[in-house]
């Protein structure tokens with residue numbers, strides 16, 4: 405029997421224990437947003453720290469922050485083995501409206517092999533899955549990799565103190581790669597490795613004309629209307645093909661490879677369902693790209709809000725004093741958020757007529773991230789999925805951002821593999837959150853197998 409088989413056997417013979425323990429963990433109402441749950445958040449941190457110790461992990465502790473604590477643990481660190489930083493969060497979202505839950509959110513209930521509870525899939529179930537995957541190696545032999553665990557209690561409130569924790573613990577957190585199980589698979593029976601995320605660049609533009617709102621009977625026709633000027637500026641930002649017209653906007657964009665386009669095209673993506681989920685009459689986007697390509701691998705520029713003039717009941721015949729818009733760009737990997745913000749601002753200035761004044765306020769920015777498909781950790785994850793699910797992993801990207809991934813990349817200089825086992829319709833953040841236990845068991849086995857492939861890379 406190989407060492408890996410021993411670890412997998414261990415996992416397969418402990419299902420009943422896992423359900424009992426997960427029930428305990430999920431019963432602790434660790435809602436980070438609510439002050440009255442502060443003790444429950446601490447209780448969940450303590451439960452997790454003790455469970456890591458019980459797994460035979462020699463270092464495990466609770467590190468206090470100015471907010472909810474970080475749970476940190478590490479296995480014996482052998483310099484000959486690669487090191488993986490496992491990240492997850494043990495805090496959960498609030499549960500209201502409570503009357504829409506079929507089972508109380510903190511009384512975990514299993515129905516047809518599906519576990520219902522707040523935090524079951526996002527993310528306590530997947531955090532616990534990581535702990536038992538490590539334990540299966542420790543109790544049956546020796547882990548093929550060095551593991552470090554970073555579990556935070558503030559993810560659902562914006563990871564307020566995590567960046568500071570990472571910056572002040574850089575040496576402790578040093579690793580070759582980060583692995584996060586906090587994302588969904590592509591669909592039921594479509595396990596996925598997510599290797600790319602988009603970044604963001606945001607700004608506000610303010611167009612000002614007269615000193616104050618003007619009577620349109622007295623001044624209308626003789627003074628530029630700031631709302632009209634803003635509308636023209638906004639309209640100039642895209643061409644008829646849905647492309648952003650800002651010069652240089654696409655310069656840093658790495659083109660999709662033929663392989664990536666084939667991978668995306670092979671996914672069981674139902675465009676009609678997707679359209680239906682939006683409620684829009686038709687889909688729209690940059691010419692020459694499919695919907696998944698537009699969302700995952702192309703940059704965008706969007707108006708998030710616009711306001712100007714009188715919007716109360718009835719009529720007020722004025723030329724408004726000013727007009728405003730909030731804009732943001734979703735960026736793809738290798739686009740520099742500051743450079744993009746400069747280019748967009750310069751273009752908007754060039755489009756602004758001399759009849760109004762323009763002020764641009766820069767907002768936050770974050771780069772996108774990508775982990776090469778041929779990175780050893782990506783390939784090890786693909787092999788692990790093949791072994792356990794008996795199918796090929798889908799290579800997917802995500803259109804949104806995960807800030808901690810950016811911090812890992814910019815502060816710790818390590819890539820991240822997103823290997824999640826939830827399903828897209830398991831009601832994260834909503835009533836009746838659940839987790840398919842089959843994916844919990846297979847997820848733990850996949851992670852245990854991943855450690856083996858990472859520790860003993862294929863030589864041929």
Ligand SMILES: [Zn+2]
Pocket residue numbers: 493526527559586
């Ligand atoms: Zn989460």
